[in-house]
Amino acid sequence: MEFKEVYAKVRPIVQKTRREYYVKLWEPEDWDQEGMYVLYRLLQQEDEIVRDESRLLRYFKVKFRNYVNDILRRQSTQKRGFDRLRYEEIGEISHMVSSGGLLTDELVCLRDSLARYRSTLSPRDSKKYDTLVSGARFKGRKKLLRSLRQHLISEDKI
Structure with missing residues (x-):
């Protein structure tokens, strides 16, 4: 079975996950690309999974959602990094702040x-x-x- 055909089977999982989660700066094409990446990795690990469609769908759903959750955790970690920056008095660094246009x-x-x-x-x-x-x-x-x-x-x- 060709890769595109296999991805067509799992694409609804990608679509549903896209509606449930928000990943900053991801376009619909990015979701498809990441879904294809996760599917490719899954097919590399489990050779015979293509023959068992229900197992393929279950495994892919778990793998893809875990992958998206990892991306979301990474985003929130980067966001919290701003909270940990040391305090600077604005008067001391005002020359470094650009004007608003x-x-x-x-x-x-x-x-x-x-x-x-x-x-x-x-x-x-x-x-x-x-x-x-x-x-x-x-x-x-x-x-x-x-x-x-x-x-x-x-x-x-x-």
Whole structure:
């Protein structure tokens, strides 16, 4: 029997476990990948388990849930590590704490400058600007970025 077919049998266990537990930063694909890893390890240890489906499901469920519990324990141990850090007076280390971004007046000026830049664009370039802001890639991206940079520099000099 092929590995994909065997995994298809145990995948519902992975799905149910995913609904019951929350592992930080795991996407659904990560759950599948970890399920395949646990299944692979189980098949390495128990050669004949593929022939007995009920035994396969029982063993996999126990192995996979234990694996997820170990991951969760490791996460909570890392989280508790922050509680054990030594106390520092904020006044002594304030120079090391970064600011939260732009100040309100800077943010207002930036938004105003971007709105003025957008008003100078053609409808076609305006669509490209929307694409740029969304973070997507497109043809002519560098040209638009250079144009925007020039606009912001000239706005800064005013």
